[in-house]
Amino acid sequence: xxxxxxxxxxxxxxxxxxxxxxxxxxxxxxxxxxxxxxxxxxxxxxxxxxxxxxxxxxxxxxxxxxxxxxxxxxxxxxxxxxxxxxxxxxxxxxxxxxxxxxxxxxxxxxxxxxxxxxxxxxxxxxxxxxxxxxxxxxxxxxxxxxxxxxxxxxxxxxxxxxxxxxxxxxxxxxxxxxxxxxxxxxxxxxxxxxxxxxxxxxxxxxxxxxxxxxxxxxxxxxxxxxxxxxxxxxxxxxxxxxxxxxxxxxxxxxxxxxxxxxxxxxxxxxxxxxxxxxxxxxxxxxxxxxxxxxxxxxxxxxxxxxxxxxxxxxxxxxxxxxx
Numbered sequence: 001x002x003x004x005x006x007x008x009x010x011x012x013x014x015x016x017x018x019x020x021x022x023x024x025x026x027x028x029x030x031x032x033x034x035x036x037x038x039x040x041x042x043x044x045x046x047x048x049x050x051x052x053x054x055x056x057x058x059x060x061x062x063x064x065x066x067x068x069x070x071x072x073x074x075x076x077x078x079x080x081x082x083x084x085x086x087x088x089x090x091x092x093x094x095x096x097x098x099x100x101x102x103x104x105x106x107x108x109x110x111x112x113x114x115x116x117x118x119x120x121x122x123x124x125x126x127x128x129x130x131x132x133x134x135x136x137x138x139x140x141x142x143x144x145x146x147x148x149x150x151x152x153x154x155x156x157x158x159x160x161x162x163x164x165x166x167x168x169x170x171x172x173x174x175x176x177x178x179x180x181x182x183x184x185x186x187x188x189x190x191x192x193x194x195x196x197x198x199x200x201x202x203x204x205x206x207x208x209x210x211x212x213x214x215x216x217x218x219x220x221x222x223x224x225x226x227x228x229x230x231x232x233x234x235x236x237x238x239x240x241x242x243x244x245x246x247x248x249x250x251x252x253x254x255x256x257x258x259x260x261x262x263x264x265x266x267x268x269x270x271x272x273x274x275x276x277x278x279x280x281x282x283x284x285x286x287x288x289x290x291x292x293x294x295x296x297x298x299x300x301x302x303x304x305x306x307x308x309x310x311x312x313x314x315x316x317x318x319x320x321x322x323x
Contacts, residue, residue: 026313027264027280034287042294052172056240058286059174060085060233062279064253065260066185067226069278072261073189074202074222075270076129080118081230081257083140084111085250088234090144092160093153093244100160104235111231112224114140119220137254144246153244164239174236181229186275195273198222202270259285259306263313284309 038045045051064081071078088107095103114136121132155161166173189195197218200208209215230250238244262268263284264277285306292302 027277027284030309031280031284031287034284034291038287038291038294042291045294048170054283054286054290055175056172058282059172059178060237060250061253061256061260061286062178062282063181063233063236064230065257065264065278065282066181066275067229068254068257069261069264069266069273069275070185070189070198070222071129071226072202072258072266072268073198073270073273074219075205075268076122076219076222077133077258077268078118078223078226079130079133079254080114080136080140081226081233082250082253083137083144084114084227084230085234085237085253086144086246087111087114087140087147088231089238089244089249090147090246092235092238093155094147096155096157096160100157100163103160107235108228108231111227111229111234115224115227116220118227119223122223123216123219141246148244148246150247155238155242155244161239161242164236164241174240177232177236181232182275182279189273189275194218194221199271199273202272204271256282256285259310263309265313268314 064085068078068081087110091107091110092103095106118129118133118136121127121135122129125132163173168176189198197208197213200211200213201215201218205215233253234250237249260282261278262281264279264281265274266272266278288305288309289302292298292305
């Protein structure tokens with residue numbers, strides 16, 4: 001009788017293969033399973049009105065997470081993105097009287113300034129990224145509150161509001177903006193010298209320095225990109241809801257962005273950036289919360305499930321890094 005039991009070496013190979021596939025493709029499998037679950041058990045899930053709502057709600061997280069992925073790719077972190085969103089939101093009403101374009105440009109300039117400060121503190125002063133950006137998390141929100149006088153401000157400019165409410169080919173402008181930014185960031189990471197330098201810094205900074213990589217310049221640029229993407233998300237959020245509330249816009253979005261990046265397969269240890277995985281991670285977290293609500297489960301339950309997913313993603317990334 002022939003023994004069909006796999007030898008220990010083969011079983012070990014299979015386990016190793018699954019451990020390699022989990023960080024790379026686990027988020028897509030989980031997203032697919034969740035979509036299939038909703039198709040079967042959630043009423044009107046495939047209705048365009050529902051899908052549109054989910055895409056619009058996740059758009060700011062996707063945009064912020066794209067910048068966060070670049071920062072994490074350098075083995076850094078950016079906790080100030082929510083405050084940058086608030087700062088952009090506070091700037092918009094101040095200059096909207098001159099037209100949407102100047103107001104948006106100045107909001108982006110505000111993000112540029114925060115990014116330069118973050119990058120300078122990390123690259124030139126030598127502060128840990130978590131310390132530098134934590135300081136700007138507090139300072140940025142404070143500046144936003146000062147600019148807005150701590151008050152909620154309605155937006156009445158129809159051309160500006162059209163950015164957040166308009167659509168092209170039945171798809172909201174905000175979704176198009178997020179899609180274009182994802183393609184651009186993906187191209188930068190995979191096809192440019194800057195992207196290769198970014199990954200080299202995250203993989204081994206001392207080696208990158210010895211190889212002649214302009215580490216400081218790349219780091220400053222990465223934090224500027226992250227902040228400006230956060231400012232874009234702030235502008236979109238103001239246009240979508242038709243008001244600017246510096247005390248609430250962007251609140252805790254840094255946690256959602258980090259979650260999307262980690263769940264999407266980008267390791268916190270740097271050296272790798274998964275742009276498509278980051279987008280999928282943001283969609284997974286958004287859909288998970290929506291699924292819980294649609295099936296009459298408490299938001300606290302969704303948060304606990306998200307925590308478990310984060311732990312699994314971090315553990316899988318750690319195993320892969322160790323190998």
